Amino acid sequence: MLVSLSIKNYALIDHLHVSFTNGFTVITGETGAGKSILLGGLALVLGKRADLSSLRDEEQKCVIEADFSIAKYDLISFFKENDLDYEENTIIRREILPSGKSRAFINDSPVNLSVLSALGDSLIDVHSQNQTAQLGDNAYQFKVIDGLAANGDLLREYANDWVLLKKESKALEKLIQAKQEGIKEHDYNTFLLQELENAPLKEGILEELEEQYEQLNNVENIMEQLSKGHQLLSDEQIGILHLLVELKQVSSKLAGYGSQFSALNDRVQSVYIEVDDIFEELGRLENKIEASPKVLEEVNTKLQLLYDLQKKHSVLEIAELIRIKEEIAVKVDATENIDATIKEKELVVKAKEKSLNNLCATISKRRKGIIPELKQQLETILGALGMPSAVFKIEINETSNFVYNGKDELVFQFSANKGSAFGELRKVASGGELSRIMLAIKAVLAKYEHLPTLMFDEIDTGVSGEISNKMGSIMQEMSETMQIFSITHLPQVASKGNHHFKVYKEDKDNVTHTKMKQLSAADRVVELAEMLGGKDLSDSAIAHAKQLLN
Template identity: 65%
Template sequence: MLTNLSIKNYALIDNLNVSFESGFTCITGETGAGKSILLGGLALVLGKRADLSALRDKEAKCIIEAEFQIDKYGLKPFFKTNDLDYEDVTIVRREIHPSGKSRAFINDSPVTLGILAKLGDSLIDVHSQHQTMRLTENDFQLKVIDALADNSDILVDYKSQLSKFKRTSKELEDLIEFQKATIKEHDYNSFLLQELEAAPLKPGIQEELEEQYEQLNNVENIIELLSGGHQLLNDEQAGAVNLLTELKQLTNKLSAYGNQYVELNKRIESLFIEADDIANEFQNLQEVTEADPQALEEINVKLQQLYDLQKKHGVQEVSELMEIKTELAEKVDAAENIESEISNKEAEVDKVKKELLSFVKQISERRSKVLPKLKQQLENSLKTLGMASASFDIGLNTVQEFKSNGSDELTFLFSANKGGAYGELKKVASGGELSRIMLTIKAILAKYENLPTMMFDEIDTGVSGEISNRMGEIMQVMSENMQVFSITHLPQVASKGDYHYKVFKVEEAFVTRTKMKKLNADERVVELAEMLGGKDISDSAMAHARQLLN
């Protein structure tokens, strides 16, 4: 419930701080005194978008703060989901700066307006003439029926299943769309894949082929160089091997004269062995090296194949071609297996749909059972509000569509007169009739739901006398289970409140300010008398006021 409201620098309000109790609170005041300003400030702290023109002092910021007792509202999951500190006494604050910047806080944690508005919906239900038109909407009417049918838990399960159904259906649509796209691309992708599979793709292949190509393409020069190398090593006159043979013979003789010559001889022996081995290698390479035009052509074809593929796919490395090959293989494989995937997904969608239809059936059956009860309660309550002949024709029809609250279409028809034709509420009910119907529905809902604080903004417009007295009694009964506010211009309603606040304007130093005060017993009698007979209070008006309070 709302326990405190503080408004600073908003419209005609300079600084207002007021505390509230549980039960039934009435707020009165002359037209233009600022009751709508109070509601406007409350709307801001509940998440409504800010209007910079609402600032009283354009150089200072507007601060609106509301304190709520929320331990009975089951809001801990909301706070956990939005990473907010939960407190049984929660404070929401809204700041509007002269620059136009707006900030919102829940228990001093900054939040978005969206989060603030969601919390606000769970804290206060502000009923205005605009909200009365919600009575004509099917979603609102079904919400009333669901409250009586105790459908809250099953609707949670239904919405979860509906979300799953939408998700799996979208996945099926995506697979079908993918299939359509792959049918066009499959042949081309398969062709590209075959080209890459036919190419010699492996790490280092390009460098290896390029080396082989260079050798075969320059075979005559290589043979000539190998021959020259062999000749330099084995020439009879000045070949390195023959010279090292003579040098080896010389050091062999020297080794007889000391260890230092033995070591020298070993080194010369090593040089001789290496030179002789190199000479043999030159000869062997020369013998196996020969021109092979066919091999050269084959290697050239493979290299050209790699170069063409790199150009075609816009890459420079064989490794990149290998990656493209893998990607194409996956696409081709996916395209070839898509029929199986679609079949499996269709089976999954059917299974989810069957479970969803089961929820739809349960919801619809439970709704149908309570329709006679709702009709009876509405008609009985409206009789006490001066609508003795009011009657309803309420019916359900299940359609082949999954809506956010089931698959029912509701016909909620009304007739205000005995024997009169039934019609849609928005077409046949007057504003006063809609207000009384809405009050009756809110009273019914209060019995079945843990509703938040209810604030009625002149719901009694268009009624008077005994009817307004009965409307006040209905709100009084509602307040036994919840906090109820009524902004009213009728003394019959105001007299039913446990608490009475007056909104009024004062002029101080050529400035008009809106203020609000809680009336004591004597002040309350005077206020009701004024509401009954005007500023010139008569003895009869005072007596009538006391009678209303008693």
């Protein structure tokens, strides 16, 4: 419920503070008095974008503040989700600075416009003449039916699952596309992989093969040098080992004459041991080395394969070839196993579709179940509003595709007169008829769900006095369970209000100001009389005004 509205430095308003209570509140005033300014200010505090033209004094900031009682609106979760302090009396404030910047606050916590707008949608529904066009919008028609059918929770669950289905379906499409592209490359990748797997790829293999190649390719020279080295060491006359034996004898004889000679002897002994070991190693290598043209050819073949692969894949290291082999193996494996992956994803998609189909069936059943009652109530209310022949044709038909709110197609048609063909609301209903239909829909909705505060902006435009009297009664009846505002030019509607406010202009110091005041019982008589007969009050107009109020 809107408890109060405060507007400062907005359009023609210097400062305005108005308090409201529950029930039916009517707002009247001459054309141009500023009722639209009041609505504009309210729209700003509910999240509408603003500009500097909103400021009355461009050197001062504009401040609009609305106090709402929200205890009945079940908004605690909204406040938690947006990290806001929940208060049963919540204050929304909007500031427009001279710089053009705008700030918004909920219970003194700064928020962006999207959060402000989302909260505003839950607090007050401002219905203007332009919004009557929504009646012809299929989405709005679904919204009405789903509201009556209490499909809110089901539709939220459906929306979440629908997002998941689209995500899984997109993943499936990518897999199928990858399969089609993979088939083209599979044979080539398989060939590359086989080629790499046939190569002796391991760390250090290239150096190892190159060393082996050098030995095999120069085996005769190696054998010759080994033989020569062996001979130099073993010759009985001038062999190094023979000479070292004599040297050992000399150093041994010297060892007893002091530590320096003893150390020298140790060194000679070590040299002898090392040279003797070299002699043995030369012998082993000489016996081991042999010419093998076959092995040389095999080594050369492996080397050429590795060189060719390096050139083919534009790499310098065997490690890079190993990495490329692993990457190709992954591609080949993915292509070979993609059918199984696709099948698994298809099962996931089918499961999601089945779940959504079940939800859609429940949603559709509830929609169809509420239609007869909606049709009957709308036609009854419209009959009372001077449209006794008004008939609705509302049908729900299932389609094959999932859309944002299920799988249903809605046919919502109308005929205002007997014998007239059914047609879309926007095409066959006049402006006055649309206003009455909208009021009827709001009245029906009010019985089924706890609507926020409703503000009707001249919904009675284009209707006669007799019908407007009934429209006022319907709004008065709605106000028994919710707060209703009506901005009206019709005295019949204005007379039904529990509370009556007047918007007017006042000139002060050659400056025009928009004001708003609550009317007393006597003031209401005068206001209604002026609405009936103009500024020159006649006895009959005053009597008629009193009659309306009574």
